[in-house]
Amino acid sequence: MKGIMAPLFIFTFIFVVAEGRNLFKNQQWKELVLTSVMLLIAWLYGADINYNLYILPTINDLLQGLAPFFNKMAAFFRLDVWE
Numbered sequence: 308m309k310g311i312m313a314p315l316f317i318f319t320f321i322f323v324v325a326e327g328r329n330l331f332k333n334q335q336w337k338e339l340v341l342t343s344v345m346l347l348i349a350w351l352y353g354a355d356i357n358y359n360l361y362i363l364p365t366i367n368d369l370l371q372g373l374a375p376f377f378n379k380m381a382a383f384f385r386l387d388v389w390e
Contacts, residue, residue: 310356310357312353312357315349319346319350322342322346327339327342330342
């Protein structure tokens, strides 16, 4: 385990110890699933960067792909976020 993977492992371990057990015990499934998905995405991107796989799209590609959606949302709600 090298590079970015060690901090991801440490953060995941701290989360499980500090919050994960309470979320599971209190049956807060939405928060548990949301956090698990976010940690899974972090692990996937961490492995992709760490092992130079370049399988996942870059953040810039994602933002460019989602820009039309955000522009439509801003126009619909009359938000001046991008100006």
